[in-house]
Amino acid sequence: LKAAIDGDRKALAAAGNEGVLAIVAATHAGMSTDEFAAFVKRWLATAKHPRFGRRYTELVFAPMVELLAYLRANGFRTFIVSGGGTEFMRAFAEQAYGIPPWQVIGSRIELKSERRGQEPVLVRLPKIAFIDDGPGKPVGIEEHIGARPVFAAGNSDGDLEMLEWTTAAGGARMGLLVHHTDAGREWAYDRASHVGKLERALDEAPERGWIVVDMKRDWKRVYAFDPVVP
């Protein structure tokens, strides 16, 4: 929490998903779910990314949005399974990815049914309920979906167990890893990164048969606003 108050990005990055969640849990406790959703929407409508000068909702990977649409057009049901906060992602997932709130699985803080006068409300407590990352991802998938995926895509070691769970079962299965290799249009990182470290999953990809996407080589554009590379 101190790192966040001091604006210490490096310490924040080192704290990882769980650290950031603990901060959100602490700072937004006592808010109702409606108030939190309104707060997130206000932030998304105003905040701009310091490097790109774009709203965060514009910073979604265009090829992944196309892939989701392609899967849905072919009869697949698409879910987001992220280490980020569920209520945060639901505020933009439908518009950005075409994925409705009930198909978004993420980390969660505890909620409590309360009354404010006659009005029932759900209040956010300062406590993490579930971390949807690493070994938590198959758990989140089972709890929420109750069926084993046939296809999963990830971009960090936090996706390793989800990819294993998806592709180790019988029948036609597919795993995909997005490798951040493009420092020009996005970022280039993998094994040494504090955020989104990609090491074990990259090593396991060949034996598991997962497809590794090299963003720099394979993607004609990263964001929808990028010029298309022929």
Added chain:
Amino acid sequence: LKAAIDGDRKALAAAGNEGVLAIVAATHAGMSTDEFAAFVKRWLATAKHPRFGRRYTELVFAPMVELLAYLRANGFRTFIVSGGGTEFMRAFAEQAYGIPPWQVIGSRIELKSERRGQEPVLVRLPKIAFIDDGPGKPVGIEEHIGARPVFAAGNSDGDLEMLEWTTAAGGARMGLLVHHTDAGREWAYDRASHVGKLERALDEAPERGWIVVDMKRDWKRVYAFDPVVP
């Protein structure tokens, strides 16, 4: 647990949802989710209800199945929100109610990602993770769906907070209570019952505008195998 081993139905009934869940958590711990699903399916395929001599999957209320189909035909998305175990209900909800596993919300025991050799498995732990009953129902709805329902139906005080959460919001809203009044075709109980007690929700129904269904008076049949009362 002692009551279950002794076959003491009265003590089991008094233990309520949470007691039954604790028994299931204790007796089925260590099973993988696949093993538990297979176990439930075997039980559903063989067990018969002592009073009706029918499989439990036949003992679903025909008018509620019709209502669900009617709602879906008119563009609504239907969910089950039950105090029962999620994984148990998912084993039959699609066939019995037309509701797929990812739209079933229930109580949950803790799961853990593990490996058995090279094989990733999800193992059931002897610990309750979430009780989807009473004040837990709005929490389960928000965690799973992320949107406030416009219609909810229930049949006990365990549904009170869900009905309040659903109908207290603005716009067109509807709440429905099924009152078990038919000792001949099913059972008659409400305020004095150990199981499925219906008292506070019945008292609150008039002021909240909830429709109360009198099963004996309003339903031409209870189960699909009942003769239709003209």
